Amino acid sequence: MKFFLVFSLALLSIVFASDNLDSHLLMYGDDVGLLCNSWRVAGEANNLSPWKKVPEECRGYVKDYMTSRAYVLDLQMVANEAVGYARGIELGDDGNDVWVFDVDETLLSNLPYYAHHGYGYQVFNHGLFDKWVENGTAPVIESSLKLYEEVFRLGFKVFLLTGRSERHRNITVENLRNAGFMNWDKLILRDVEDYDKSATTYKSEKRSEMVKEGYRVLGNSGDQWSDLLGAAISIRSFKLPNPMYYIA
Structure with a gap:
């Protein structure tokens, strides 16, 4: 008792x-x-x-995890599972099978930024983060690049769906290309009318538009549940680890 x-x-x-x-x-x-x-x-x-x-109490724990081999292995595990799933799909002949990727903490890592902001212990500051984005120096997440290249090789269309602002399109394109990401089919960013929407609503609406256009969303990779849940969800979704922040 x-x-x-x-x-x-x-x-x-x-x-x-x-x-x-x-x-x-x-x-x-x-x-x-x-x-x-x-x-x-x-x-x-x-x-x-x-x-x-x-x-x-978890400040040190999160820092240690995010800078450890364990985080890298967790990322690799997700990517390996996604590759296995992608290789097992028989794609249609119309070129309308899509894999959706988030950008931040999915394709690009913002660890250099969060290293200076408590690895998530500090409350998120949009202004400071925007300045970081505008530097265009976010490094690649290597396991995600391998997955990206594989789904592209397999014949999926690749759509990038990010919460970044439309005004950051050029620097985001430059950063992605410098990190090794090439030949995506669409890069979708938040426009003015999307600013007040939750991430779940915004991304659901964009995936719903894909479906209305005749695309089949077969795979989706993101570090937030708001990247993966809501309307027009993919057949399989893959959640990358991220204990530094939560976006609804």
Whole structure:
């Protein structure tokens, strides 16, 4: 009974931390690493309430994960599963089979930016991030480049669907090409009328437009659940790891 009570209190500390962004995740010393790992896994499984920043106790954990071999291997695992799926599909003869890719933390890494902003511990600042985007220096995510090249080789049309602003089109194109991404069929960015929409609504609408135009969305890769859920979802979706931020 005593064990059950202690365990229940530990779980409640996590639950209440999701509702109160300023609260501590936990107060259990040596268990911090394990519970931060549980917090990350819950986020990747879309089981957390919407959150705005990494919990205080998990600052070091998220930094260590994002700069570790474990993060690279997790990315590779997702890409390998996606390649296996893509190779098993028999594409139509009309050229209308599509694979959709998000850009940030999916094709391009913004780790150099987040390294200076607490790896997600600081609340997201659109102005500062836009300045980073305008530098056009986000590095490639290597495993995603290999997946990108493979689905293109297999005959998929490749559509890039990003929450970046339309005003950043030229620098985004330059950054993508410098990182090795070539020959996409469409690059879709947020226009003025999309600014007030949630990411889920915006991306759902854009995928719905693809379907209305006769395309079949067979694959979708993104680091946020808002890249993957909503309307006109793909036959298979692949979630890349990202414990640094949450976009609804």
